[in-house]
Amino acid sequence: MRAVTKTPHSLTTALQAHIAEAIADAGGWIGFDQFMALALYTPGLGYYANDSTKFGAMPDSGSDFVTAPEMTPLFGQTLAVQLAEALEQTGTHELWEFGAGSGALALQLLDALGARVQRYTIVDLSGSLRARQQVLLSAHADKVRWVDVLPAQFEGVVVGNEVLDAMPVQLLARHGGHDSGVWHERGVALHAGVFTWADRPTDLRPPVAIEGPQDYLTEIHPQGEAFLRTLADRLVRGAVFLLDYGFGESEYYHPQRHMGTVMCHQGHRADGDPLADVGLKDITAHVNFTGVALAAQDAGWEVLGYTTQAHFLINCGLLSKMEQLPQAGRAMAAKLIMEHEMGELFKVIALAKGTPWAALGFARGDRSHRL
Numbered sequence: 488m489r490a491v492t493k494t495p496h497s498l499t500t501a502l503q504a505h506i507a508e509a510i511a512d513a514g515g516w517i518g519f520d521q522f523m524a525l526a527l528y529t530p531g532l533g534y535y536a537n538d539s540t541k542f543g544a545m546p547d548s549g550s551d552f553v554t555a556p557e558m559t560p561l562f563g564q565t566l567a568v569q570l571a572e573a574l575e576q577t578g579t580h581e582l583w584e585f586g587a588g589s590g591a592l593a594l595q596l597l598d599a600l601g602a603r604v605q606r607y608t609i610v611d612l613s614g615s616l617r618a619r620q621q622v623l624l625s626a627h628a629d630k631v632r633w634v635d636v637l638p639a640q641f642e643g644v645v646v647g648n649e650v651l652d653a654m655p656v657q658l659l660a661r662h663g664g665h666d667s668g669v670w671h672e673r674g675v676a677l678h679a680g681v682f683t684w685a686d687r688p689t690d691l692r693p694p695v696a697i698e699g700p701q702d703y704l705t706e707i708h709p710q711g712e713a714f715l716r717t718l719a720d721r722l723v724r725g726a727v728f729l730l731d732y733g734f735g736e737s738e739y740y741h742p743q744r745h746m747g748t749v750m751c752h753q754g755h756r757a758d759g760d761p762l763a764d765v766g767l768k769d770i771t772a773h774v775n776f777t778g779v780a781l782a783a784q785d786a787g788w789e790v791l792g793y794t795t796q797a798h799f800l801i802n803c804g805l806l807s808k809m810e811q812l813p814q815a816g817r818a819m820a821a822k823l824i825m826e827h828e829m830g831e832l833f834k835v836i837a838l839a840k841g842t843p844w845a846a847l848g849f850a851r852g853d854r855s856h857r858l
Contacts, residue, residue: 498539502532502766503682510677516685519749519761520655520710522675526765527653528612534766535613535653552752552769554649555730555796555829556591559820561808563595566646566728568803569848570596571603573644573726573837576844580605581643586650587611590620596646597627607631608643637721645718645727651779652731652771654714656706658747659693660686664700673704675762682762694778699742706747706772712782719786719840727788727838728848730796733774734834735858740775748773776836777858783838791837792849793858796823797830799848 506525510517527534555562574580580603587593587609597607607630611617617633624631658673671686697703718727733739739748751758753768761770780790794802800823809820822828834854837846849855 498532498537499764499766502526502529505529505532506675506682506765507677507680510675516674516676516687518672518674519658522682523655523761523770526761526770527655529766530614532766534769536615537766538615539767552755554588554591555823555833556595556648557589558822559816560591560595561805561812561816561820562800562823563592564599565800565803565805565808566592566730567596567599569728569799569837569846570644570646571600572847573728574600574603577642577644577725577839577841579643579725581608581641582606583608583610583641583643583645585610585645585647586653587620588616588649590616590623592646592648593620593631594623594627597624597630604630606643609633610635610637637717640721640723642722642724644725645722646730647728648730650731651708651711651714651729651774652733653769654708654711656708656710656749656772657691658749659689659691659705659707661697661703662686663702665696665698668703682765684762693740694775695736695740697740697742699745701742701745703742703745704747705740705744706749706775708772708775708778711774712778715779715782715788715838716786719783719788722840724841726791726840727783728835729779729837730799730833730835731774732829732832732834733776735793735854736775736777737857739773739777774834776834779836780855780858788838788840789843790855790858791839791843791846792853793834793836793855794849794852795831795854796833796835797826798852799835800824802848802850802852 509525528536530536582604584593660671660673661668670689670692672689672691673684673686675682676685693705749772751761751768751770776793809817824830
């Protein structure tokens with residue numbers, strides 16, 4: 488569905504009115520997870536459902552952020568090495584990509600894997616992004632299809648790059664220290680036509696106790712964990728590779744991380760105010776990879792590995808591919824693995840339905856024991 492508004496001002500005005508109505512219908516308050524879902528996915532109006540440019544290497548393109556596939560084609564080419572192994576090990580012939588964004592990763596994987604992939608299915612809720620993907624992937628039109636929902640049963644290898652971080656999260660705020668502090672769910676209300684934060688007491692808690700005397704804001708991820716359970720329920724045979732920024736549980740809920748991880752991206756700048764410019768910027772939260780692994784294991788998955796993006800890509804042969812590039816290309820590809828860029832903050836977790844194997848991407852540097 489194409490956006491029903493044409494200017495940023497009219498778009499955000501229409502979306503604000505839609506969210507304000509939802510708040511009124513709910514009695515004056517909605518949880519942040521509902522606000523985030525409306526801000527990102529309201530048909531025609533939400534950030535991922537409107538026609539604004541999102542992905543691009545530079546701000547002058549009108550984009551808001553860049554993901555690894557837009558930075559260098561070596562990202563997809565290197566990931567393809569691991570996916571080829573997964574297709575062989577699972578005896579499947581189809582790739583499934585969630586949240587394909589610009590379509591750059593799909594193109595890189597299709598070009599690299601060739602006949603190893605008989606069908607490439609994209610699961611994406613955004614009609615405007617789907618239209619752009621169709622143009623970019625026209626050379627592979629015979630293999631690519633788009634679906635809105637998962638079938639009751641399917642098989643293949645699933646990939647999701649920066650998908651989990653865009654799934655709505657619930658915010659929990661503790662007022663006071665761990666001994667006497669009271670936990671609240673932080674939601675959104677409307678005051679004089681402006682979205683405002685509003686806390687309500689809750690029985691919800693983070694998965695671990697958080698020490699310290701300070702107020703504390705953090706997130707829990709029921710929708711992301713439900714997504715894993717749905718995958719496990721419907722994937723009959725195959726594997727899943729998820730790449731995103733985040734931490735294991737002990738680091739995620741560290742006492743010093745007292746302001747949470749929710750952040751926004753607009754014009755290649757980050758900010759911490761998701762209540763402003765609604766519909767015109769991305770809203771994300773870091774991933775709790777321990778929660779991902781536990782939800783997957785509870786649903787019957789095997790964890791193949793968990794490591795940093797740097798270790799994963801190096802294990803899959805990125806360095807030898809970089810040697811074949813001119814200096815400018817090597818410098819861009821290096822951002823994928825440099826510690827202060829994407830190499831350390833971004834992680835990769837792999838899950839298998841069926842017999843596990845020693846996956847290439849985790850041959851060195853596997854951190855599964857730290858989950």
